[in-house]
Amino acid sequence: MNTTKSYIAKKVEEIKPSGIRKFFDLASGMEGVISLGVGEPDFVTSWSAREAAILSLEQGYTSYTANAGLLELRVEIAHYMKTRFAVQYAPKSEIIVTVGASQAIDIALRAILDPGDEVIVLEPSFVSYIPLVELAGGSAVAVQTLKENDFKVLPSQLEEAITSKTKAIMICSPNNPTGSTLSKEELKGIAAIAKEHDLLVLSDEIYAELCYDDEYTSLGAIEDMRDRTILISGFSKGFAMTGWRLGFVCAEESLIQAMLKIHQYSLMCAPTMAQFAGLDSLRNGSNDVEEMKKSYHRRRNYIVESLNEMGLTCHIPGGAFYAFPSIASTGMSSEEFAEKLLIEEKVAVVPGNVFGISGEGHIRCSYATSLEQLQEAMKRIKNFISNHS
Ligand code: PMP
Secondary structure, eight states: OOOGGGGSOHHHHTSOOOHHHHHHHHHHTSSSOEEOOOOSOSSOOOHHHHHHHHHHHHTTOOSOOOTTOOHHHHHHHHHHHHHHHOOOOOTTTSEEEESHHHHHHHHHHHHHOOTTOEEEEEESOOTTHHHHHHHTTOEEEEEEOOGGGTTOOOHHHHHHHOOTTEEEEEEESSOTTTOOOOOHHHHHHHHHHHHHTTOEEEEEOTTTTOBOSSOOOOGGGSTTOGGGEEEEEESTTTTTOGGGOOEEEEOOHHHHHHHHHHHHHHTSSSOHHHHHHHHHHHHHOHHHHHHHHHHHHHHHHHHHHHHHHTTOOOOOOOBTTEEOOBOGGGTOOHHHHHHHHHHHHOEEOEEGGGGOGGGTTBEEEEOOSOHHHHHHHHHHHHHHHHHTO
């Protein structure tokens, strides 16, 4: 018999393990660690949404829903996207309820990529994009966004990266890990390039509810972009529902129907009780979202000011719940900084290099943790810096 490892598909073997995991594993064996590492809200899902899920179970809704999700929920998603973000998608044919935004990204890529097709990924980027492009049989072309441009891609960088094999550009605003947001004008710039080269744009809008300074603009709302956009979103961040595994994807009908083929065979449907909770979040959750947003906003201001004061220069992240300060002044690599900070001061952050080449020289600090914990973490980081200067 071959060794069991030899059965593993080459493309899976070649996927690198997530650099974030290593730090979680290290931190989980230690006591008294303050974690600024995790990318999830510190709020519990609203009681109203939890009750809606409980009620659905009490009423016996324990079977599959339609493959694309409860129609009632798709109608509510369509209404929410139209009233909140000015994008219009038909509930019956242009929306799929997915198992988190993660699955939406996966089926979108699998539906559009043939072997060799290229997808432009803007680094620093969410860690799943490149592995998911590769698992879908495509090639990821990484473009490095830079601190001096607030980690926003320049049109010239996109133009340079486009080849005859490019099929799509992946964007994420507000961004994980940098918190950068793309303005309407910047989105129009990307849209013009997508139109000129006849490309799709996968727009990960999972943090759309968490935008602090400007009104959010969805890529689907930019003129002529609706049919070129695969709009990915979900309930994890804005509605504090990470564990429910609920997201959705909106796109023009033929794209959605292609994604639905994959979804129906690989997953059937998103969990039924989670769909009931999501329905309640959309109907009754807007006040909770506002409250959470205000709280993140206060914490963002605090953390950015503190980091800048101690010499870890940090652009102001317009959204999400991450600060991405430079650690260049310490002379350490991002891994060295994160590892020493964890061991010496018991603060967990994520080294920027796990998000791509241009993430080196930075760390990602999630501020989705209480202000008291943040204050203590900032004290410890300040101490760490002075011990190493
Ligand atoms: N996109 C981005 C940019 C994210 O940060 C995350 C979660 N960390 C996801 C997608 C996945 O979210 P979900 O929980 O909905 O799968």
